[in-house]
Amino acid sequence: MSFENEKYEKADPFAALDGRKASVINPHGELTVKTLKDADEALTFLENHPRAAEIAEEGNAILEDPVQLKKLIRKIDLTIAPLLAAVYFLQFLDKTTLSYTAVMGIRTDTHLVGQDYSNLSMLFYVGFLAAEFPTQYLAQHISRLGLYLGVNIMIWGLILGFHAACTTYAGLSIVRTLLGIFESCVAPILVLIIAMWYKKMEQGRRVSWFYVCNSLTQIFGGFLAYGVSFANTKFASWRIFYIAIGVMTMIIGLLVALFLPDSPVKARRFTDAEKVAVLMRVKDNQSGTQNAVIKKEQVLETFKDGRVYLVCLATILSSIPNGGLSNFSSILLTTFGYTSQQALVLNTPSGLVGAVCVLLVGYLSDKWGDRSIVMLICILPTILGAGMMIGLDPGGIPANKAGLLAASFLTGTFGAAFMLLLAWNASNIAGHSKKVTTNALTLISFCVGNILGTQTFQSYQAPGYISGKISIVATLSALCFVIVALRLYNDYLNKQNQKTLAGMSEEEKQELRGKMAFADQTDRKNPFFVYTH
Secondary structure (H helix, E strand, C coil), rough: CCHHHHHHHCCCCCCHHHHCCCCCCCCCCCCCCCCCCCCCCHHHHHHHHHCCCHHHHHHHHHHHCCHHHHHHHHHHHHHHHHHHHHHHHHHHHHHHHHHHHEEECCHHHCCCCCCCHHHHHHHHHHHHHHHHHHHHHHHHHHHCCCHHHHHHHHHHHHHHHHHHHCHHHHHHHHHHHHHHHCCCCCCHHHHHHHHCCCCCCCHHHHHHHHHHHHHHHHHHHHHHHHHCCCCCCCHHHHHHHHHHHHHHHHHHHHHEEECCCCCCCCCCCCHHHHHHHHHHHHHHHCCCCCCCCCCHHHHHHHHHHHHHHHHHHHHHHHHHHHHHHHHHHHHHHCCCCCHHHHHHHHHHHHHHHHHHHHHHHHHHHHCCCCCCCHHHHHHHHHHHHHHHHHCCCCHHHHCCCCHHHHHHHHHCCCCHHHHHHHHHHHHCCCCCHHHHHHHHHHHHHHHHHHHHHHHHCCCCCCCCCHHHEEEEEEHHHHHHHHHHHHHHHHHHHHHHHEEEHHHHHHHHHHHHHHHCCCCCCCCHHHCCCCCCC
8 A cells, every 4th residue: 555545544544435436346437326415324424524533443443352342232232222122012012902901891891892803903003004104204304213213102102091091992993093103113113223233143133132022021911911900990900001001101212212322323322433333343234324315216126126025925924823813812812711811811921932932033043144944943833833723622612721722822933933024124125215115015014914814813703713723824834935935035146246246356346345335225236235044
């Protein structure tokens, strides 16, 4: 390196990341990014920092010191993970409160008949579906993910409290739809946050840390509902339950708005040197952090990407069983011969099974560097459990009470499959507008699947609910084939990228790799992007 180049590098230590500067790979002078507005916000932070040389040196020192690096990762985990876990815990608990209150008297007190209960379960997802695209693009435009998420949580906590005032099906229909609208922002934002802060092979485990709360809510919610069910007051126990959960939700929403960082660049608790270290640590993900500009070309690319449709199909297939079981699990236990209060408690072991499965699946998917194989492993026990429910409960007449209880526990494993689909999105999509659009489509598919799932359990089939049980076996079996197809597609794209890179010199690859890291380009336009399978 010449003295002039060395002097320039010291003055502009992040020049290698600046896609506005022409690359040697393109003789026509085309740039990977035209302006900082088009680039990832990380590049704007790095290039415009008044102490760029100083923080670059301090950031590199953190990365090169194993002790400081370990301390940084621990700080990220303690800043991000507890809040994300609390949010997901509340979202699933708040969404499934209807399942608990179903055996606490809400159906009688609000005069629900026929398919009214199933329709209330469905209306949550109708609101969720309608709001998904608007809420995601609004969050991107505002570019304050922590604040936006916290405000939405506080609003839905208030709506949850309003459930306690309902006396009719019409009133419950309104609050259930509104609840879906304000909860719709959660999962996509959490996936974006994980992708900003962690390397690809750390993301599966971190997603599992918040997704495990789906299972933990079964334990917490079951015991809380069981305790509240003994309340001897003029105020119905299910109304007390809704008020208690609503207040807790608003408190957590306030904490999220105050303390969850919007992005590494905007993290108040982190020094500028730590921010640089965080950004340089995830640079090789080739997916950046965020960009507030909604890019039409990235949105259009999303709808042309076959992998996105496979992810959506996989999401629908995994969500149909979820829509049924999350709302009918307590009711199913009563059909097996248990009392309503026993059903509330007996729901908790399947939550424990699900929690262990999610954490184990998240750990193994990162350790093995393989999402699809682990996904298949966690689906099979649920297929077995649903098959046992069909075989041991013919015509709604329980043939083996203990066996049916064991079968219900086995159905707690399949939830980890959707968790890995979220991790797949975090690892396999680049370009912020494409990430936002893909996550929105994934959650819309989640809604569609859950809506269909609530309708697979028909009231006229009670107590056997045979169509609901058959649908679990059928959809999860089909999901296995879609997962294999996704794996093969991702492997094919990696081979195509390897062919492209084979035609470049090492100097060209090194230069372009740096410029693509924070250029806010999509995965399909970046030959350095590596898809996880």
